[in-house]
Amino acid sequence: MRNWATKKLGELFRIKHGYAFKGKYFSDRGAFIVLTPGNFFDAGGFKHKGEKEKYYTGPIPDGYVLGKGSLIVAMTEQAEGLLGSAAFVPADNKYLHNQRLGRVVDLDEGSLDKRFLYYLFNTPIVRDQIRATANGAKVRHTSPARIYDVEVELPALPIQRHIASILSAYDKLMENNTRRIEILEEMARRLYEEWFVQFRFPGHEGAKLESLAVGDIAEVIRGRSYRSKELVTQGGFPFVNLKCVNRDGGFRRDGLKRYDGKFKPDQVVYHGDIVMAVTDMTQDRRIVARAAMVPDLGADGGIISMDLVKILPRPNISKEFLYSLLRWSDFSENVKNHANGANVLHLHPDHIRSHAIQVPPEKPRTEFSELVKPIFDLCESLEKKNANLRAQRDLLLPKLVSGEIDVSSIVAPEEREVA
Known part of the structure; x- marks a missing residue:
């Protein structure tokens, strides 16, 4: 070197x-x-x-x-x-x-x-x-x-500083996008809580809530059991697994793997589908019973692992409303306590299906979905930008700090370049 x-x-x-x-x-x-x-x-x-x-x-x-x-x-x-x-x-x-x-x-x-x-x-x-x-x-x-x-x-100190400044530019753009996502999700969460936790949705006076189980409004489908040799670096399908669920919910694109094995049609997930963790490798229960919405994985979709379930809303229940209920009601805090295991926590899907919820009338559900869908779409667009930035930074990082590529040939990114 x-x-x-x-x-x-x-x-x-x-x-x-x-x-x-x-x-x-x-x-x-x-x-x-x-x-x-x-x-x-x-x-x-x-x-x-x-x-x-x-x-x-x-x-x-x-x-x-x-x-x-x-x-x-x-x-x-x-x-x-x-x-x-x-x-x-x-x-x-x-x-x-x-x-x-x-x-x-x-x-x-x-x-x-x-x-x-x-x-x-x-x-x-x-x-x-x-x-x-x-x-x-x-x-x-x-x-x-x-x-x-x-x-x-x-390398010499000036080169170290130059390398750090380039990598920092990527991080600052990602931090700005992440702050925007957090603000948008907070807007959606507050709206959900105002309407369906405090029950102050438009026309709430005299409205009747229906007491149902999650299984009454959604189908819960277990993911695919797999062997390590079925995970590949190229080819196959995107494999949505436990690492794709953030602590406290939400989707992690960087957790995706590739899968080349058998699966059932109902174990395929597409853009906008809801998945939930039924396994937790830690004991703090911040992943189990947490929901995530699948981003655009391409026309063929992806396959879910056995550590997840797909939660498919029944007719007249929108994905936006169901996802918000699973993320921002008391659902996760209650259901996660049914998970058990000495080292790895496991949650039986029946505990998801049987959990009781209060379902508001169809009109406010529809109005809510129309309000939050653009928010969710913008969040996904920002997540996609961050994924592109992260991929570029992660490609550069080891090459820059090892001297594999010359730092003088690298230009810091700008917002318009990743829009």
Whole structure:
């Protein structure tokens, strides 16, 4: 590698462990948020958890309130792919440094740019070395000493900064799109709650609600059992699996795989179909019983795995209304408690079918669907832009930080280029 220096990470910075904050002071509100591995995206970056954040009301030792721009690393992996993920803290005097996270301190800024280090952490070059030395059978752990042993190749500091600026441009565009999606989903959620939780839809006076089971308004269809050899890198069909369901619901395009095996016609999903997780690899129950709406996967659709069910609305029930009910009513919070299993949680589809719901009249359901459909369409368009940006960034990331391609030939993206 031309003029690039071989270094171990331990020569360039130290990792400070977090503090074991006491559970008795955890709260659902407060001035400080305790960060956890759940605040990281698998591919890197800070993840806001909204209503799921853990607040802390107890005494805080000196040195554990994080500053804006602090670089933190996930030292524990409760979900596959998270170990070694890095993120920047987005605000001052708000976030607490928890024991399962490491903070980069004493960085040799004359040798290593902090933003470049962030991208290094989120490449296979570093992640694979961290995973290779991690311990723990179910929950994987790493340590500062193991991270110090990771070996990397570093270009000169100006090149590091140039690489980081290009990759940051992709991230900023994706962050802007993600904020727009969050605002749009919040609009749809608030409308659903106003109309069908508070029951203040137009004409609600005197309207009668019908008590039904989910199985009365939708068909619940189990996905396909598969073998690992049926998963392929090319050909076959898009395979909608557990990784396609976000924590707390919504679809993850980056979780898609390819499947080349047998399936039944009713295990095919198309654009706008609703799927739900009936398995959860973690014990926090933030994936099981959560719904996602399938994006456009092409004319042939995709196949769903056995860890999901397809929820097909019956006549006179729109997909938009049913999806909103499954996402934003108390459905998930109640049904998830029926999932059981020592290591992996499983939910029987009968618990979905039998769950009781209050169904409003057809007129407000139709009016609601007409209002939220454009919102859902715009969200999907923004998700598609992000998928394109992410694919471009992920293609560039390992090549730039390894020196495989010359950074001088790369131009930062602009909004119009990915519209």
